[in-house]
Amino acid sequence: MDNVKIALFGFGTIGTGVVKILLNQAERIRKTTGKNVVLAKVCDKDLTTQRDVLVPDGVITSDAESIFNDPEIKVAVELIGGLEPARTFILKLLENGKDVVTANKALLAAHGEELFTAARKHGRTIAFEAAVCGGIPILNSLSTALQANNLLSITAIANGTCNYVLTQMEGGNMSYSDAVKQAQKLGYAEANPAMDVDGTDTAQKLAILAQIGFRTTVDWRNIPRIGIESVDAIDFNYAKELGYRIKLLAVARQSDEGLELHVSPTLVPKDNPLAAVRGAFNAVRIIGDSVGPVFFHGLGAGQLPTASAVAGDIIDTVLGRTAITFNALNLWNKTDAVNRIKQPETFFGRSYLRFNVIDKPGVLHEISGIFGKHNISIASLIQHEIEDSAALILTTHEAKEGDLLQSIQELETLRSVQGKVVRLRVQNI
């Protein structure tokens, strides 16, 4: 039986998980691939920290160059995270004839085109199931079993930290900052959770989902995003009163005018399966023109769920299945970008607005006049007294984003409106 030597870069949480699976499942992997998949090298600059898995002598190294130059190593797994040195390492690995498996969505978001072009040039492959929603087999499903569908939409809860924080806040027993701290303590959030809570991480995942689902090139920086900091504890109460929960949703939706993409805290009807996604779980709902709605739910982060996806990619790469998928998808290839991305002003959807008004005659008339002028129709309205002023909460029917933003701007100039207008989206697919 042939040996296939593989190397792993980054012996952190996920790396340790991958090593565990490769060692524990060696027999299963041997049966599936017909080969001995040998973990030849694990490369990390930190050689001293004890990991909770035993690696054979001579496997751990801090010498990346020795791996780049080892012609026997056929597959390399990048789990360093971040942009550098991950980018340079992957380029060197591809140049040296190695196929790459990575879980690094930030790197793909920033340098996907460069990396995939390099892989094509050298006849190599990059697999990255673990980069989006951890253990949920969503990229694979979109690439294969669902590949005959034109998608109508992808809607995802793709960041476990945000979902954990929103779930805790909704429960009413934690403030935003306590919930973020707790997420860090539980290992869901990074030491610096800024990219989680501001929607960056979710937008990067949406860009990858959209480009596979809609066979197009998407630059995540063009995806309008609002983070969860904009959600106040009282919004959960109003949402509940209206029959909704609040989730950070990533949405890609096809329309005649192009692909609508956004990330924002969104009111989800409480009987929608996405509303039931609790804590650090992730979920993806797709609607295909043939298959209809398909819903996936699972752990989007954590050592073993993420390592499960990485190990699946390693086996697929050894089997040659990755090579077929990589060529068929032809991702991050500019010549292949055909799907128009919609301009945010032309988005079309429902909204939730909350703002304080001075409690005096004629206020509602003034406000409703602004909405009427911009063709925005009110779906529901709540008014609660708060000392001298009143909180006005309303949801709109579907309206054009440009009209809505214009209305908000005009509302905020009114004397009877105090402070800023809080705006969240309402799910309509």
Add this chain to the structure above:
Amino acid sequence: MDNVKIALFGFGTIGTGVVKILLNQAERIRKTTGKNVVLAKVCDKDLTTQRDVLVPDGVITSDAESIFNDPEIKVAVELIGGLEPARTFILKLLENGKDVVTANKALLAAHGEELFTAARKHGRTIAFEAAVCGGIPILNSLSTALQANNLLSITAIANGTCNYVLTQMEGGNMSYSDAVKQAQKLGYAEANPAMDVDGTDTAQKLAILAQIGFRTTVDWRNIPRIGIESVDAIDFNYAKELGYRIKLLAVARQSDEGLELHVSPTLVPKDNPLAAVRGAFNAVRIIGDSVGPVFFHGLGAGQLPTASAVAGDIIDTVLGRTAITFNALNLWNKTDAVNRIKQPETFFGRSYLRFNVIDKPGVLHEISGIFGKHNISIASLIQHEIEDSAALILTTHEAKEGDLLQSIQELETLRSVQGKVVRLRVQNI
């Protein structure tokens, strides 16, 4: 660009859906495969019925032999259904060097070993994503992205007819027979729905799920199954009172003593995602040792959802991805069966029992004595008066199946117990 000629057998509901997708998605399929996938022949004995799709002249034929003997046809899709002539046709297609795509779970359940052995002998492949849960990409996920997991369990709602009937009965506005008639009217149930409602169809799907998920050979006839006819309208009320819904569950669960497999109407805790599966939808929940719980939900039947899976398989077969998966899984190969199947007496689980007792002193003492003797511990109990007798409803903690069946037998011999004991399972994973 090369042409790949394909043929389709069975121009019924699903066949028509596949033709629609192949024609509508021709450009997408060309881009993915790099080939013109040409629908060369559609074979059906009925040449006169109008289908709601236009097929080019000369494509429709009733002459199967001409397809077997056409060396240019490389892929054949079997959508005839049933055992014969589907079995003979597939064997001839394989002998004549064609790869096969099928949605026929009954055929795979009955003749999987013969068909897969023939495919291996002739160096061909069989793809069958559509055979289980229609459009839900579950077989593909188990075969690829989740392949590095040892599964702990698979739990599925795999028959849309049964789930539709149970959902309607639970709603309280339809009797069992009315709900079955309505399912037929809506096209979910077969003209003869016997194999749906008695659990046969679900057991056949479970056998396929289990053999891919647990890499073992399972004969569906060895799976104990109870159909939905055993559920009475009042069981929904009691289940609700206890915090459950009733679903026809297919369960495969790994234990130290082997694989436990069964199909039966089951009380599912109302906050479990399987409890929320309504109408004709299907769902699968797997638990993997690395990935943890993953939940899939979608349409398990219907023209286009099923055709979506068939079309995905056609593309995979043209791309060569099916060949890799087919060889790696090495299914229905006796030499590969390693997983012990548990004997039903040794199953271990919770139960719901309902029976009528004569309302007199000492009855509960007598009944509880029987359970005590067999080491069965009661988890909850409801007693409702019904004229002269009383309905006793109880759920047990986990108990050995043999002990439970022995207890039921003894209960039914008691003078104070009237009629049969109704027994449903209670979900415990």
